[in-house]
Amino acid sequence: MVTGLARACHPLPTAAVTLFATALAAAAGQDLVGVLPVAAAVLAGQLSVGWCNDAVDARRDRAARRRDKPVVSGVVSEGAVRAASLAALALCVPLSLACGAAAGAVHLLAVAAAWAYDLGLKGTALSWLPYAVGFAALPAFVVLGVPGGPAPPWWLPAAGALLGVGAHLGNALPDIAADRATGVHGWPQRLGPRRTRLLTPLPLVLASAVIAAGSPDALGAAGLTVAALTAAAGTAYGRHRPRVPFMAAIAVAGLDVAMLVWRGAALF
Numbered sequence: 001m002v003t004g005l006a007r008a009c010h011p012l013p014t015a016a017v018t019l020f021a022t023a024l025a026a027a028a029g030q031d032l033v034g035v036l037p038v039a040a041a042v043l044a045g046q047l048s049v050g051w052c053n054d055a056v057d058a059r060r061d062r063a064a065r066r067r068d069k070p071v072v073s074g075v076v077s078e079g080a081v082r083a084a085s086l087a088a089l090a091l092c093v094p095l096s097l098a099c100g101a102a103a104g105a106v107h108l109l110a111v112a113a114a115w116a117y118d119l120g121l122k123g124t125a126l127s128w129l130p131y132a133v134g135f136a137a138l139p140a141f142v143v144l145g146v147p148g149g150p151a152p153p154w155w156l157p158a159a160g161a162l163l164g165v166g167a168h169l170g171n172a173l174p175d176i177a178a179d180r181a182t183g184v185h186g187w188p189q190r191l192g193p194r195r196t197r198l199l200t201p202l203p204l205v206l207a208s209a210v211i212a213a214g215s216p217d218a219l220g221a222a223g224l225t226v227a228a229l230t231a232a233a234g235t236a237y238g239r240h241r242p243r244v245p246f247m248a249a250i251a252v253a254g255l256d257v258a259m260l261v262w263r264g265a266a267l268f
Helices: 002-008 011-027 032-056 058-063 078-097 101-119 128-144 155-181 187-191 193-199 201-214 218-237 244-266
Strands: none
Touching: 002 032, 002 078, 011 032, 011 128, 011 244, 032 058, 032 078, 032 101, 032 128, 078 101, 101 128, 128 155, 155 187, 155 193, 155 201, 155 244, 187 193, 193 201, 193 244, 201 218, 201 244, 218 244
């Protein structure tokens, strides 16, 4: 069952978001005592969201014969995944508030947005909104948790929101056909695979532009230039190689995360 729960928590996105928050906290000058609660709170929140997703989607995944899903393959039961999601959510509350009342409230807002996505918004034209809210709140949570630190600057949640929209498009892209077949009609499913693939880099490049505008200097300009050229190359080559725009979007997202961490360190 442990193996099944590990697979059902969406391990790659869970690890990526937790590492991003941890790196940003360390860059902001938090010592180990400050970094650990941030990492624990984000990990608990991401685990709750991942397990909630697989529990809610279990019937749909069975209909689509998604044998890659642990619940469908029988590695773990739907009830166990649901119980794990609720336990992780309950643990996330005190862990978040341990980072400070304001910071904790912002992180719980991010987790609530992700649960709203799992519980219904995923299948609507507003499926992008929970990603935008969650990714905007995450860096704000980290900054607010630094004792005596400044308030998050405008560009930090703005860039996070754009990064979240790009992450939503990229995350949904591989499963659009399967989602449509099982009745999921979120924003990417309505756009279709071709338009989603071409659109994915746009909010990520805009995130680069917002970060660069927030702290205008040569480094920001260089980051924006690299992001724009990478996205443009991905779009151009995507006419003949359909996966290239998606890979370009991943590269731009990685650059955005690195810029956010770098700029976050400059706040303190």
